[in-house]
Amino acid sequence: xxxxxxxxxxRFGGVVAVNAIDLAIAEGQVFGLIGPNGAxxxxxxxxxxxxxxxxxxxxxxxxxDVTRLRPDQLARRGIARxxxxxxxxxxxxxxxxxxxxxxxxxxxxALASLVPFRDAARPERERARLLLERVGLGKRAGAFAGELAxxxxxxxxxxRALAAEPRLLILDEPAAGMNPTESAALREMLRxxxxxxxxxxxxxxxxxxxxxxxxxxxVLNFGRKIAEGPPAEIQADPAVREAYLGVADDA
Amino acid sequence: MDGLQQFFxxxxxxxxxxxxxxxxxxxxxxxLYTGQLTLGNAAFAGIAAYGxxxxxxxxxxxxxxxxxxxxxxxxxxxxxxxxxxxxxRGVYLAIATLxxxxxxxxxxxxxxxxxxxxxxxGIPPKTELWHIFASLLVIAYxxxxxxxxxxxxxxxxxxxxxxxxxxxxxxxxxxxLAAFVLGALIAGWAxxxxxxxxxxxxxxxxxxxxxxxxxxxxxxGGIPNVFGPILGALLFTALPAVLQPLQEYRDIFQGVIxxxxxxxxxxxxxxxxxLRRTARLRTVGAEDVA
Amino acid sequence: MADQIYNAxxxxxxxxxxxxxFTLVFSVLDILNLAHPALFTLGAFTALFAMQQGVxxxxxxxxxxxxxxxxxxxxxxxxxxxxxxxxxxxxxxMISSIGVSLILIRLIQLQYGPDLQAYPAGALPAAVFSxxxxxxDTLRTVIIGLAIxxxxxxxxxxxxTRLGRELRALAENPRAARLLGIDVDRAxxxxxxxxxxxxxxxxxxxxxxTNSPFSQMGQSFELxxxxxxIVGGMGSIPGAVLGAYLLSFGEIASLTFLPxxxxxAFAFGLLFVVLLVRPRGILGQRDVDRx
Numbered sequence: 001x002x003x004x005x006x007x008x009x010x011r012f013g014g015v016v017a018v019n020a021i022d023l024a025i026a027e028g029q030v031f032g033l034i035g036p037n038g039a040x041x042x043x044x045x046x047x048x049x050x051x052x053x054x055x056x057x058x059x060x061x062x063x064x065d066v067t068r069l070r071p072d073q074l075a076r077r078g079i080a081r082x083x084x085x086x087x088x089x090x091x092x093x094x095x096x097x098x099x100x101x102x103x104x105x106x107x108x109x110a111l112a113s114l115v116p117f118r119d120a121a122r123p124e125r126e127r128a129r130l131l132l133e134r135v136g137l138g139k140r141a142g143a144f145a146g147e148l149a150x151x152x153x154x155x156x157x158x159x160r161a162l163a164a165e166p167r168l169l170i171l172d173e174p175a176a177g178m179n180p181t182e183s184a185a186l187r188e189m190l191r192x193x194x195x196x197x198x199x200x201x202x203x204x205x206x207x208x209x210x211x212x213x214x215x216x217x218x219v220l221n222f223g224r225k226i227a228e229g230p231p232a233e234i235q236a237d238p239a240v241r242e243a244y245l246g247v248a249d250d251a
Numbered sequence: 252m253d254g255l256q257q258f259f260x261x262x263x264x265x266x267x268x269x270x271x272x273x274x275x276x277x278x279x280x281x282x283l284y285t286g287q288l289t290l291g292n293a294a295f296a297g298i299a300a301y302g303x304x305x306x307x308x309x310x311x312x313x314x315x316x317x318x319x320x321x322x323x324x325x326x327x328x329x330x331x332x333x334x335x336x337x338x339x340r341g342v343y344l345a346i347a348t349l350x351x352x353x354x355x356x357x358x359x360x361x362x363x364x365x366x367x368x369x370x371x372x373g374i375p376p377k378t379e380l381w382h383i384f385a386s387l388l389v390i391a392y393x394x395x396x397x398x399x400x401x402x403x404x405x406x407x408x409x410x411x412x413x414x415x416x417x418x419x420x421x422x423x424x425x426x427x428l429a430a431f432v433l434g435a436l437i438a439g440w441a442x443x444x445x446x447x448x449x450x451x452x453x454x455x456x457x458x459x460x461x462x463x464x465x466x467x468x469x470x471x472g473g474i475p476n477v478f479g480p481i482l483g484a485l486l487f488t489a490l491p492a493v494l495q496p497l498q499e500y501r502d503i504f505q506g507v508i509x510x511x512x513x514x515x516x517x518x519x520x521x522x523x524x525x526l527r528r529t530a531r532l533r534t535v536g537a538e539d540v541a
Numbered sequence: 542m543a544d545q546i547y548n549a550x551x552x553x554x555x556x557x558x559x560x561x562x563f564t565l566v567f568s569v570l571d572i573l574n575l576a577h578p579a580l581f582t583l584g585a586f587t588a589l590f591a592m593q594q595g596v597x598x599x600x601x602x603x604x605x606x607x608x609x610x611x612x613x614x615x616x617x618x619x620x621x622x623x624x625x626x627x628x629x630x631x632x633x634x635m636i637s638s639i640g641v642s643l644i645l646i647r648l649i650q651l652q653y654g655p656d657l658q659a660y661p662a663g664a665l666p667a668a669v670f671s672x673x674x675x676x677x678d679t680l681r682t683v684i685i686g687l688a689i690x691x692x693x694x695x696x697x698x699x700x701x702t703r704l705g706r707e708l709r710a711l712a713e714n715p716r717a718a719r720l721l722g723i724d725v726d727r728a729x730x731x732x733x734x735x736x737x738x739x740x741x742x743x744x745x746x747x748x749x750x751t752n753s754p755f756s757q758m759g760q761s762f763e764l765x766x767x768x769x770x771i772v773g774g775m776g777s778i779p780g781a782v783l784g785a786y787l788l789s790f791g792e793i794a795s796l797t798f799l800p801x802x803x804x805x806a807f808a809f810g811l812l813f814v815v816l817l818v819r820p821r822g823i824l825g826q827r828d829v830d831r832x
Contacts, residue, residue, distance in 0.1 A: 051414065075418055087414065088412075091411050113397065114396050114397075160419070339816060339820055341631070346771060349767065350767070351813065353808075357805050361806075466636070506642070506643035513629075
């Protein structure tokens with residue numbers, strides 16, 4: 001297993017946002033995480049990426065206990081993520097965002113940069129451009145991240161996460177605010193990434209996207225895991241239908 | 252030629268202070284560029300000024316060695332200080348560093364060897380103008396090149412969004428500390444040069460007012476690149492000399508300029524130098540420091 | 542001993558009045574108004590000017606309140622309002638206030654010079670009375686009483702009046718305040734009037750007590766006020782009062798184990814320790830380290 005959580009718990013005041021969650025995600029899997037708003041999905045992700053400290057339980061990543069590590073340490077070990085509320089470096093260019101994303105993969109060129117007229121970052125820039133081509137932002141490399149359209153910002157955030165060549169990629173509602181065309185392109189990209197062997201955790205409201213892209217899905221409700229299994233099984237589960245899909249059906 | 256010589260003789264002190272202030276402005280630029288508001292650099296300059304002056308006066312150290320020791324002393328003090336204060340942000344960080352500066356000032360007043368309130372007088376005038384400007388050139392170059400390196404990008408990322416920066420694997424606290432300590436080193440070097448330029452130093456020269464003044468140089472100049480702080484230091488150091496005949500009103504001029512720049516050129520005077528629209532958009536100023 | 546306590550109460554009251562105005566603007570608008578010390582100085586000199594025209598001291602304090610309050614409102618219109626309109630961050634406002642401070646102090650110097658001044662002879666009460674063997678002078682005692690009265694009045698105003706409710710709503714969330722139908726511009730103007738007015742009264746009273754107003758008199762209070770606000774809790778009114786007396790008593794107590802030239806080190810050392818141990822201060826509620 002690449003990522004395992006056991007009994008993972010987080011409380012906010014009296015509310016148990018994440019309640020004794022056990023997950024086991026195999027290397028190369030595309031794992032979906034669904035549930036109604038406020039079910040604790042994002043809190044769970046924040047625990048795994050180190051942005052929140054767990055009150056109980058443990059997280060193992062690549063056979064090591066990572067429960068108490070900081071986000072930057074986890075990034076170094078190969079966990080990359082995007083944010084539900086896009087968190088790009090808005091005042092930096094699209095290209096610079098990707099370059100920062102390559103931080104864990106590039107050697108510090110602080111000293112090399114002191115040599116006059118030398119462009120120490122050149123090879124990294126080439127790589128970043130290729131990545132931007134891939135997500136369809138090649139032409140916007142010089143624009144400011146803050147100037148991009150919403151869907152483009154989501155794609156840039158994915159490109160930034162991919163720049164780190166992660167072992168585990170966590171996507172927090174990547175299709176939110178995307179139109180159907182963009183969403184379809186995203187589904188295609190997820191398939192490609194999965195084929196390359198990147199393990200993906202996908203949080204998403206777009207049921208079609210989740211059911212189409214994921215091999216395994218876990219459902220959260222009120223901080224608890226109420227079901228887990230292959231998409232078809234989940235869609236048939238009565239508890240899930242009641243808690244989540246039923247609501248979606250009505251809508 | 253003669254006219255030029257006269258000009259230099261008349262304004263030698265002012266010209267020297269332009270260079271010294273530009274270095275101090277760059278020292279605070281490092282932390283501002285990282286999005287952190289710190290006000291400890293006047294104190295670091297003070298620590299190094301007293302340290303290096305005492306070394307040349309009382310211990311007979313050669314001038315360059317004394318300068319280096321002073322700057323290293325300032326950096327050595329900044330390291331544990333930064334390690335403790337960088338758990339704070341925004342005004343809290345600013346006030347903590349300010350309090351440190353006042354503790355330094357009071358400490359100088361309390362230690363007899365510093366001459367206390369009377370100041371340290373009779374420092375050998377070893378600093379030549381070219382020392383100041385050669386130092387400024389090197390420091391500005393290093394800052395400019397660092398800005399476009401992985402380190403500078405990490406600093407910019409921290410300024411834009413600390414949490415997202417950490418998610419990219421950037422050890423945020425360490426980078427903030429690096430900017431702070433490097434700033435202290437630069438401030439210390441400038442402080443040592445200043446002490447040997449001016450014959451005498453007093454504790455008040457390194458207090459709250461000075462810390463704020465250094466901040467003003469950098470912010471009014473603008474912090475998108477290293478030219479902003481230098482420009483700010485040039486303006487606010489040369490202006491009082493130029494306005495000598497209007498000496499009584501010069502604080503008023505400075506105050507008006509300060510308000511006008513913040514209100515109408517929020518990203519500093521450097522904005523005026525950027526002609527392309529995109530270039531203007533990407534400038535960084537007070538607006539970007541939390 | 543009793544004499545020292547009396548002194549601590551006096552200086553603590555001035556610290557509190559000074560810091561209250563400072564903290565009021567911070568709590569409502571998140572601005573560190575570095576022109577506050579200049580307004581304090583303006584208060585002392587406004588009272589001086591009034592008394593030189595023959596106005597009695599008690600009325601001169603009122604004049605200082607009104608003049609400084611008005612100056613505070615103008616300060617906001619000139620230096621802060623344009624920044625607020627484009628949502629500039631607090632640092633911009635802080636720098637802008639430094640500019641205003643430079644201008645104000647120089648204007649005072651143009652009129653009165655940089656040196657110590659004195660209030661007209663006989664204009665201030667000089668009587669001394671004794672209570673239980675303790676020599677108290679009328680002036681300081683009146684000042685203490687007035688300061689405490691003002692603190693209570695401000696607390697009442699913020700807690701129990703409509704304006705106070707509006708200010709608290711504004712501090713909580715400016716956009717929501719506007720939606721609730723609060724006249725935000727009026728509430729901000731009131732904040733600056735009160736803040737600057739209190740600063741002006743503090744300046745006038747301190748000027749009376751020392752009888753030597755000078756153009757830089759606000760400076761040392763500025764640094765002390767940081768200490769007061771941080772110790773009590775940034776943006777908290779009761780915190781500022783508590784912090785002020787803690788500081789003044791602490792300073793007096795510190796004289797027994799510190800040499801007098803290190804007196805100021807106490808304030809900054811205390812400030813530093815509180816920031817590191819409990820940055821929100823004793824009565825502060827704000828979470829200063831939220832992610």
